[in-house]
Amino acid sequence: MQEKKGLVFDVQGYSVHDGPGCRSLVFLSGCPLRCEWCANPEGQVIKQQVMYQLKKCKYEEHNCRRCISACPYNAISESGDSEKPLLLDRTKCRECTTYDCTKACIHESLELSGEWMTVSELMAVIDRDRRFWGDGGGVTFTGGEPFMQKEFLTAVLKRCKEAFIHTAIETSAHVDTASFLKAFQYLDFAFTDLKHMDPEKHREGTGVNNKLILKNIAALAASDWPGILVIRIPIIEGYNDSDENITATAEFLNKIGLDIVNILPFHRMADSKYNQLGMSYKYAEHEETPDEIMKRVQKIFLDHEIGCFVGSNTPF
Ligand code: SF4
Ligand code: SF4
Structure with a gap:
């Protein structure tokens, strides 16, 4: 059992x-x-939720885009705003079970709750x-x-x-x-x-x-x-x-x-x-x-x- x-x-x-x-x-x-x-x-x-810590994100510094390409639902996009570079569509995340974005983020900017x-x-x-x-x-x-x-x-x-x-x-x-x-x-x-x-x-x-x-x-x-x-x-x-x-x-x-x-x-x-x-x-x-x-x-x-x-x- x-x-x-x-x-x-x-x-x-x-x-x-x-x-x-x-x-x-x-x-x-x-x-x-x-x-x-x-x-x-x-x-x-x-339910596990994705938490995004902007201060750890290497989008600008290392030109990182790993999470964007990892997400199978295209829930992450670039905002064009350097203060807040990533947009996360949480309506799509609600259905997600793989959380591939968190596995792809090697900088611990995206983590599960x-x-x-x-x-x-x-x-x-x-x-x-x-x-x-x-x-x-x-x-x-x-x-x-x-x-x-x-x-x-x-x-x-x-x-x-x-x-x-x-x-x-x-x-x-x-x-x-x-x-x-x-x-x-x-x-x-x-x-x-x-x-x-x-x-x-x-x-x-x-x-x-x-x-x-x-x-x-x-x-x-x-x-x-x-x-x-x-x-x-x-x-x-x-x-x-x-x-x-x-x-x-x-x-x-x-x-x-x-x-x-x-x-x-x-x-x-x-x-x-x-x-x-x-x-x-x-x-x-x-x-x-x-x-x-x-x-x-x-x-x-x-x-x-x-x-x-x-x-x-x-x-x-
Ligand atoms: S939780 Fe799932 S749907 Fe949301 S961004 Fe991460 S991989 Fe994409
Ligand atoms: S994978 Fe992590 S560090 Fe890279 S852009 Fe996404 S959140 Fe930022």
């Missing part, structure tokens, strides 16, 4: 802010949300990193939304538990409740995102309303899962930072008995990824969330007796 494969768009070692101790982060492709400020746009779909891996292949990478975790570390699954590849996720989680590896997840919780709760038998720690308490505002910013997310967070809080659940909130100035929204979030957490949040300031570090993918980025000009806002939000949570950690200043 063939082993299950999953699309993994990154594996990063030595993370110290995404769960207890030193950890490896596994980024699984696919997401049911489309947050306008998304920091990992290359992980939104379960992810790699299809079997459970064993991913476990070998996790195992390779394991010796660097030290005491109390482990592996954290993030994305994208890890539950978009739930069968692969569950298979890897199960293998981790069999190998006595501490497991964590960062999830939007936008997944059917049965699958969500079932996976927690293999999880020790979880970050669940919560972007807005108002269903319509949530839909405006992320493409989906928050009903399933709130239901799943409440269901996990009420379950007998013995792990630690931290609510993660990206604080986006002008979107979800109002006193009214943060108070509503705190009251919801009080009601279901959760008492730890990690608030993350918005940053623009994903800017170059949007360029590489040819995607527009609504937040390209948006300012990073100022410290005063983070402190105001933190105070509201603390006033509701909820432990509130800002950014990477966390004990986990």
